[in-house]
Amino acid sequence: MIILKDGLVVTGDGVTLYEKASVLIRDNEILGVVERLDPSIEAYADEVVDCTGKAIMPGMINQHQHGVTFGPIFASGMINYGKDRIMELLDRNFLQGCTTVLNVDGFVTMDEVNETQKHHPMRIKTATTHAPINYEAGLRCDGKGLTEKHKTMTIEKMLADGAVCIGEVGGGHTLGGGGQDYLYIPKAVKEAKGVDIDYLQARTLKLGVLGRYIEESYYDKDTVAAALKEAKLDHILTPEETRDLVYKTTLASVKVAIDGYMEAAHIAKRLDVPLLCHNAPTSKKVIHEVAKVGLNNFVACHSNYLFTKDEAVENTKILKQNSGVIIEACTHDPWGAKRLVANPENLYAFYEEDLIDVVSTDFANGSFDSMLEAVQHGVEKGLVSLPKAIAQCTKNVTEAIPLLAPNLGQLKEGYTADVLVTSYPNFSNVERIYIDGKLVAKDGKKLV
Known part of the structure; x- marks a missing residue:
């Protein structure tokens, strides 16, 4: 048994925060969270980690990332960046505290995902967009990474083989982003x-x-x-x-890519699976049409991106009037590289207006800032509570895409032990990462 002792514990349920508590891990699962640790239990532990002055929370679940498999990337079906760069992108996600990542390059095949998984400890899941109109949009933009196996694959086959949702439909490559x-x-x-x-x-x-x-x-x-x-x-x-x-x-690809939204929406409706769509000024009209289809889980991706602040807030408030719509806010790169997004004002507005259901990173040309950095700034500015901000990166994601991270996202008895130990209050400094109860990273270095 491992005991993470006497840290500030955020369970991930959106409400619960213990100023001082311990997390007990047995084998690969959470045994419990206790405020008063019985000395007899501590005596029988295999390892006790003093977390005084640190925070303990569930591993982040990033539901929006590109370039993290050995398959074609983006909605354009572009040739991937090569193994070294893919490993760098996986490590960036991982060392930022992500224990599960969703690849939203929807033209990959499961053999490519499974092969990538052999090379990295982080859980790698995938979405799918293998449908005719989306293929055509990719080919009109690029399509050089699409081989015969990609072109003959179907959404139904991908879902049967392990894909967890449909997405990302549309994208910054096929829709002028x-x-x-x-x-x-x-x-x-x-x-x-x-x-x-x-x-x-x-x-x-x-x-x-x-x-x-x-x-x-x-x-x-x-x-x-x-x-x-x-x-x-x-x-x-x-x-x-x-x-x-x-x-x-x-x-060339924009009009076709827009048509791909309704194609995917009807498939998602028929199969009752989550759908992720690129939400931007170009696709604003069709996003509202998809929202009215009546899907149980429709994720409007990076709803804080490319719009002006007022446009983003107004558009999102209208979207949220539809049942089944899930609003994703993405970090992009406003604190680090500041290349794609110069400042975080849209994200802050979403926190302030309580518009966020889930937080992800998106790609930002590989310079994405961490989800925990968004949490840290949002909490520091008093825009969101810490428990709620963490749940937007963990539990809420498991509810938006149920097959992405089952039995994960909370520090709760019986749940799988994907756990972070971070600095406090500097949450974005991740000191320890546990996956399946095993220490897989420490002090910014991958151990396996």
């Missing part, structure tokens, strides 16, 4: 003009041509000329060249 900014537009400019541009320049060009709602009718030559001048690319590209480049990289 962040993927266009940091990947496809820079690549196209490099191929056309031999010039490297950064994601901010690419985003300026995209918004100049298509606007925030990614509309072909938005184009205006003078607007694009101004965007080129702002991006300091007016000596490289003409407005017409920019229009053609952005249309080719960004617009």
